Amino acid sequence: AQSVAQPEDQVNVAEGNPLTVKCTYSVSGNPYLFWYVQYPNRGLQFLLKYITGDNLVKGSYGFEAEFNKSQTSFHLKKPSALVSDSALYFCAVRPSSNTGKLIFGQGTTLQVKP
């Protein structure tokens, strides 16, 4: 079965330190990869996506993600965390087959402490 795993329920990091939120997937073919962020009492907002090309993708709010095909991973990164980055982050994968629907991970809560 196709799936997306976010192995950490919560990631804690100090403000100013680099952060990584992990995502691995099990999807056949060459899927499209996404990260979304959800602030409290809000809907999911698009951060970035990987379609093809350069393995390092840059997105909103200074976030970037690194695609690694051999490890089937798409980790979200930021060089210097802000307290305002504290939120719930979802990795999502969209198969390139004709089923097409986004498959979401369970989400990782990022807590950035001052």
Place this chain on the structure above:
Amino acid sequence: NAGVTQTPKFQVLKTGQSMTLQCAQDMNHNSMYWYRQDPGMGLRLIYYSASEGTTDKGEVPNGYNVSRLNKREFSLRLESAAPSQTSVYFCASSPERVGPYGYTFGSGTRLTVV
């Protein structure tokens, strides 16, 4: 542009009551989706509509019905609400059923069934 608009934002129902959650998008998207979000469960797909005139079941369709009224609007109906349907409901849309497109989400409806 409003994007995806959901109404109402909050609702309290008594067990057995019915209600319809409304969703409208103004991006000319073909595909629309209904999710529920529960703590520790991530996002679960209830129903989706790949294109105007079609609807299909997702992971957790029991107790729900949907109507794709036109290209813009996709409603979710609870015929006889149960406490297990207490959740936050999100509507989303995508340009096409397949392809390198993410979803645009509404801001959610917080439903409590007592």
